[in-house]
Amino acid sequence: MARETVVDSRQEILRTAARLFQQRGYDATSMNDVAAALKLSKGGLYHHFQSKDEILFEIMDHAMQITEERVLTPVRGIADPEERLRALIRLHIEVVLSPRDREITVMLHENHPLPPALRKRINSRKKEYIHFLENLMAEVQNEEVQNKEVQNKTRQSHSTKNKVSPRAAAFALLGMINWIYQWYKPEGDLQAQNLIPQFTDLIFGGIFA
Amino acid sequence: MARETVVDSRQEILRTAARLFQQRGYDATSMNDVAAALKLSKGGLYHHFQSKDEILFEIMDHAMQITEERVLTPVRGIADPEERLRALIRLHIEVVLSPRDREITVMLHENHPLPPALRKRINSRKKEYIHFLENLMAEVQNEEVQNKEVQNKTRQSHSTKNKVSPRAAAFALLGMINWIYQWYKPEGDLQAQNLIPQFTDLIFGGIFA
Numbered sequence: 001m002a003r004e005t006v007v008d009s010r011q012e013i014l015r016t017a018a019r020l021f022q023q024r025g026y027d028a029t030s031m032n033d034v035a036a037a038l039k040l041s042k043g044g045l046y047h048h049f050q051s052k053d054e055i056l057f058e059i060m061d062h063a064m065q066i067t068e069e070r071v072l073t074p075v076r077g078i079a080d081p082e083e084r085l086r087a088l089i090r091l092h093i094e095v096v097l098s099p100r101d102r103e104i105t106v107m108l109h110e111n112h113p114l115p116p117a118l119r120k121r122i123n124s125r126k127k128e129y130i131h132f133l134e135n136l137m138a139e140v141q142n143e144e145v146q147n148k149e150v151q152n153k154t155r156q157s158h159s160t161k162n163k164v165s166p167r168a169a170a171f172a173l174l175g176m177i178n179w180i181y182q183w184y185k186p187e188g189d190l191q192a193q194n195l196i197p198q199f200t201d202l203i204f205g206g207i208f209a
Numbered sequence: 210m211a212r213e214t215v216v217d218s219r220q221e222i223l224r225t226a227a228r229l230f231q232q233r234g235y236d237a238t239s240m241n242d243v244a245a246a247l248k249l250s251k252g253g254l255y256h257h258f259q260s261k262d263e264i265l266f267e268i269m270d271h272a273m274q275i276t277e278e279r280v281l282t283p284v285r286g287i288a289d290p291e292e293r294l295r296a297l298i299r300l301h302i303e304v305v306l307s308p309r310d311r312e313i314t315v316m317l318h319e320n321h322p323l324p325p326a327l328r329k330r331i332n333s334r335k336k337e338y339i340h341f342l343e344n345l346m347a348e349v350q351n352e353e354v355q356n357k358e359v360q361n362k363t364r365q366s367h368s369t370k371n372k373v374s375p376r377a378a379a380f381a382l383l384g385m386i387n388w389i390y391q392w393y394k395p396e397g398d399l400q401a402q403n404l405i406p407q408f409t410d411l412i413f414g415g416i417f418a
Contacts, residue, residue: 022320023322024322025236025320025321025322026236026320026321027234027235027236027237027321028236028321028322109318109320110320111231111234111235111318111319111320112234112235112236112237113232113233113234113237130392163406163407163410164407164410164411164414165407167398167399168399168403168404168407168408168411169407169411171385171388171389171392171399172385172408172411174388174392175384175385175386175387175388175389175391176380176381176384176385176388177384178384178388178391179380179383179384179385179387179388180380180384182384182387183339183380183383189376190376190377190380194377195377197372198372198373198374198377198378199377199381201372201373201415201418202373202377202378202381202411202412202415202416202418203411203415204415204418205373205414205415205416205417205418206410206411206412206413206414206415206418207411207414208414209410209411209413209414209415
């Protein structure tokens with residue numbers, strides 16, 4: 001079997017399993033159900049994944065991989081912090097709303113406890129993203145403070161100190177974006193093209209308040 | 210058995226079940242586990258609740274009850290929209306961080322699918338909260354627009370039109386608050402007393418951006 005076919009079939013298994021987990025619930029879905037939906041024998045499925053926990057971990061890990069490739073990697077190349085934050089908000093919302101990836105990325109919010117070693121690996125990838133975002137918030141706020149000070153030619157003024165900390169702002173943005181799956185409807189009024197500018201305005205208005 | 214004792218023991222069952230569901234996962238926890246943790250016979254537990262789904266529904270319903278009693282009811286009495294929104298943000302964060310209620314309210318985020326009739330009842334209570342918040346956002350924005358117009362004595366100006374819609378602002382705030390359980394640590398730097406003013410500044414800065 002060619003390498004590419006193996007990768008493809010692993011990803012196909014993850015995508016199908018993610019869809020079943022969402023429709024029926026993680027625990028109500030058996031390895032048999034996953035195999036049947038893929039027209040695989042149970043042995044064929046176990047050839048790829050040894051347990052349902054392994055499938056759940058691989059779905060979550062793949063979701064973090066998607067987030068890194070589609071959000072973090074492209075924005076790292078943007079020099080200006082404000083533009084970098086604008087791009088991060090846009091790209092993260094696009095990943096969350098992507099019809100192709102939604103069934104994978106939504107599984108990051110599955111509450112089923114993973115074995116501690118696997119949970120640690122997912123949590124460390126999540127922490128990396130949070131730290132990147134927290135540092136970016138700090139950079140954007142600092143840049144704004146410097147611009148204001150140059151404009152005002154004032155001595156160091158307390159009025160330019162931001163009241164919202166980079167950490168609180170980072171968690172607020174993650175909450176806004178990661179909560180979208182709870183209310184989003186493909187037929188609703190709020191879609192990527194109007195949600196992105198509104199959430200961007202909210203965050204920029206908020207962190208400079 | 211007196212009425213109060215019955216209510217107390219039902220609530221004690223819900224609280225214990227909620228704690229077990231979070232520690233072990235909903236599906237990995239059996240009715241036997243719940244009964245054992247409460248030192249009840251299985252029959253004693255089934256006397257109160259006919260199924261695990263019924264317990265999950267009652268936990269979620271109780272969580273919405275708590276939110277209505279501690280957030281919606283007190284804020285309805287506040288005449289000024291801006292003060293009403295400030296109070297809502299504060300009270301909702303306090304409910305989410307309350308050590309006593311956290312194990313109940315966090316279950317609102319359990320992804321296990323409920324039977325359709327029960328899911329509908331929870332969803333209609335959630336929708337009521339969202340509509341209240343959306344209307345409140347609109348009121349706060351309108352008040353601000355009117356204040357600005359009075360100050361500026363301008364003809365109706367497009368510059369005072371808010372870019373963030375009440376609906377997007379409502380979902381953003383709910384995401385920020387309901388996501389707290391994902392990152393909150395009782396020993397961390399971000400606690401109610403500094404989180405409340407920061408999230409309040411973020412929202413007010415954002416909706417008037």
